[in-house]
Structure formats: C-alpha cells, structure tokens
Amino acid sequence: MNNKRLLALAVAGSLSGGAHAAIDLYDQDGTTFSVDGYFNAFYVNRDDEVSDVRQSRVKMGFLPNTIGFNFSKAMGDLTLGGRSSFWTTINDSLDSPTDTAIDVRQFYATVDGDFGQVLIGKDFGLYSRNNIFLDEILMGFGSPGAPGGVSFGNIRAGYAYPTPTAQITYRSPDLGGLRIAAGVLDPATTSGADGYEEAPRFESEITYTMALGGVDLTAWVNGRYQTSESDSTGDEVTSQAVGYGLKAAVAGLTLGASGFNADGDAPVLITNQPAALAEESADGFLLQGAYTLGATKLVLSYGETDSDVADFETENTSVGVFHDINSNFKLVAEYNLFEQTTQSTGDKTIDADTIAVGAVVLF
Numbered sequence: 001m002n003n004k005r006l007l008a009l010a011v012a013g014s015l016s017g018g019a020h021a022a023i024d025l026y027d028q029d030g031t032t033f034s035v036d037g038y039f040n041a042f043y044v045n046r047d048d049e050v051s052d053v054r055q056s057r058v059k060m061g062f063l064p065n066t067i068g069f070n071f072s073k074a075m076g077d078l079t080l081g082g083r084s085s086f087w088t089t090i091n092d093s094l095d096s097p098t099d100t101a102i103d104v105r106q107f108y109a110t111v112d113g114d115f116g117q118v119l120i121g122k123d124f125g126l127y128s129r130n131n132i133f134l135d136e137i138l139m140g141f142g143s144p145g146a147p148g149g150v151s152f153g154n155i156r157a158g159y160a161y162p163t164p165t166a167q168i169t170y171r172s173p174d175l176g177g178l179r180i181a182a183g184v185l186d187p188a189t190t191s192g193a194d195g196y197e198e199a200p201r202f203e204s205e206i207t208y209t210m211a212l213g214g215v216d217l218t219a220w221v222n223g224r225y226q227t228s229e230s231d232s233t234g235d236e237v238t239s240q241a242v243g244y245g246l247k248a249a250v251a252g253l254t255l256g257a258s259g260f261n262a263d264g265d266a267p268v269l270i271t272n273q274p275a276a277l278a279e280e281s282a283d284g285f286l287l288q289g290a291y292t293l294g295a296t297k298l299v300l301s302y303g304e305t306d307s308d309v310a311d312f313e314t315e316n317t318s319v320g321v322f323h324d325i326n327s328n329f330k331l332v333a334e335y336n337l338f339e340q341t342t343q344s345t346g347d348k349t350i351d352a353d354t355i356a357v358g359a360v361v362l363f
Contacts, residue, residue: 169185
C-alpha cells in the first residue's frame with residue numbers, strides 16, 4: 001500500500017477535499033458514515049554511542065495507532081461533512097499502568113460545493129503538511145522520539161510537524177492539477193508566557209500535480225506567518241516559515257526532495273513557548289529515493305535540520321523495506337542512523353543506530 005492510500009486513511013482526504021475510509025457503515029439517501037483504522041507495532045533495538053546504552057523496546061512507529069470516523073450528507077448544492085480521529089500511544093502503560101493517552105488530532109466539519117471546500121475545526125496545519133504526509137517512511141520508524149510515544153520519523157531532521165490546530169481553512173477545487181489551500185489558525189504564543197496575538201496565524205499551501213512524458217510530478221510550497229507580542233516588555237516576535245518540495249515517479253522509481261526555512265519558529269513542534277523565541281533561523285532538507293518491485297518497496301532517506309533557535313544540528317539516515325502481504329497488512333524493516341549536535345558548542349548529544357522490525361494493519 002502506498003503513501004497516498006495511507007494519506008487518505010490517516011487524514012481522511014483533507015488534502016484531496018473528500019473523506020475516504022475503507023469501511024462504509026451507512027450509505028443511504030445522500031448520507032454516509034464510515035470508519036478507518038491504523039494499527040502498528042515494532043520491535044526496536046537502539047544503540048546510542050553517546051550514552052553508551054543499547055536498549056530493546058516494543059514500540060509503535062512514526063504514526064500512532066488511530067481510529068477515525070467520517071460522515072457526509074448531501075444538502076442541495078452543498079455537501080456537509082466531518083471527521084473525528086483518535087490517536088493513541090501503546091507505550092505509556094509502564095509509566096501509568098492500564099492508562100492510555102488518547103489525543104484528538106482531527107475534529108472538524110467541512111462544507112463542499114462548486115467553490116471548493118471550507119473546513120472549520122481542528123486539523124493538521126498547512127505549513128509542512130505535504131513535507132510530512134508525502135514522506136516515504138511515513139509508515140516506518142525513523143529517528144528516535146519520546147520514550148512513551150511515537151518515533152519522530154524525519155521531524156527535526158528535514159521538516160517540522162504540522163501541529164493540529166483550530167482553524168478555518170479554504171481549499172480550492174482541482175484547477176487542472178493545481179490545488180490551493182489557505183487558512184487562519186489559532187496562533188502560537190512565541191513571545192513568552194505573557195504574550196498575546198492581535199491577529200491569527202496565517203498558513204497556506206499550493207500543490208501542483210501533472211504527468212510529463214510518463215513521469216508523474218508533484219510539487220508544492222507552503223508557509224506560515226504570525227506575530228506575538230509580550231504584554232510586559234512590548235517585544236514582538238515575528239514567526240514566518242516556508243516549506244517546499246518536488247516528487248517524481250516513473251516505472252516504480254520515486255525520487256523526492258523537500259526543505260524548509262523558518263524564522264522565529266520552533267523547528268520541531270509549533271506550540272506555545274514559555275519564553276520568547278529569538279527571531280533566528282532554522283532550515284532543513286530531506287532527500288529520498290524509493291523503488292517498488294511488485295509488493296515490495298525499498299526506501300533510502302536522508303535529512304538534516306540546523307536550528308539557531310533550538311541550538312541543534314541533526315542528521316538522519318533511514319534504509320527501509322516495506323512489503324505488502326495484502327492491501328491491509330504490511331511488514332516493515334528499517335535501519336536508522338541519527339546524530340544530534342549542540343550547535344553552539346559542537347558537542348554531540350545523540351549518536352544512535354536503530355533497527356526496527358514491525359507490522360502495520362489498516363482498514
């Protein structure tokens with residue numbers, strides 16, 4: 001199963017403008033209700049030369065285990081829709097026995113018509129969206145993450161996370177392969193604990209797909225802009241960022257390159273900050289190649305992020321094998337090398353080699 005299918009399941013068509021799930025529970029008189037799910041687990045063995053520790057775990061991969069519910073109803077010239085999805089870790093019960101952390105990354109309604117689509121509610125952001133959802137190791141493991149949560153894939157080593165946020169977003173219809181999305185999002189406080197924002201955060205993404213001489217091309221550019229001001233000092237932090245990428249696929253071979261540049265932004269997660277962020281830069285890139293032969297896909301991935309704001313430099317290399325047993329069951333094997341260095345001192349803080357072998361079931 002390719003990443004486009006996973007994208008439809010995990011994001012329920014937010015990029016394509018229509019909901020999709022593998023199981024329709026109800027479809028009658030213009031009203032539909034469906035459900036989708038994603039489950040995974042990996043045996044993980046990691047050797048970190050900096051801490052001189054080798055550890056074995058059973059963990060989930062880059063994507064959490066997820067169940068989502070979708071509805072739509074035709075109402076004259078409009079189609080009303082909605083999605084709620086629940087994402088859960090499988091790795092928290094050793095810290096809190098029998099407890100499971102569940103977060104709701106999507107809870108939104110949509111209004112579709114000839115004009116396109118308007119989304120209201122909580123969904124992934126537009127900045128860095130295609131960078132992550134078109135990542136070839138989206139269903140794999142990638143770089144180390146939180147001990148009780150997911151791995152980080154290429155987050156902090158090639159792109160930032162499009163943090164799910166309250167938003168009002170417009171998406172255009174397909175304009176001959178061109179899709180435009182623009183929205184106002186709940187702003188993040190980047191000027192300190194007493195910060196405030198007079199205007200919302202603005203995010204947008206433009207995607208263009210085309211076939212050229214037997215080569216399928218996908219290109220995109222996305223961005224964000226906001227300001228945040230401290231009530232006590234009056235100091236203002238301007239946050240602005242741009243992401244971009246290009247993928248080309250022909251005869252089983254896929255090549256991709258993406259990157260980002262950001263100022264006044266946290267380069268990992270876009271969240272409220274307890275202290276003011278400096279208006280300094282972060283940048284990164286991701287290079288990937290994949291070859292699909294029958295039911296098996298081979299992936300080679302390399303990414304970097306350099307951040308003045310967070311004071312780190314990273315390098316992340318992944319080699320992965322993804323094999324489809326059938327359309328709903330996938331086996332994954334991946335070898336990952338991740339290095340992180342403190343930019344200001346040059347001290348290496350992580351030098352980890354990881355072997356991850358696991359399975360993915362989705363519907």
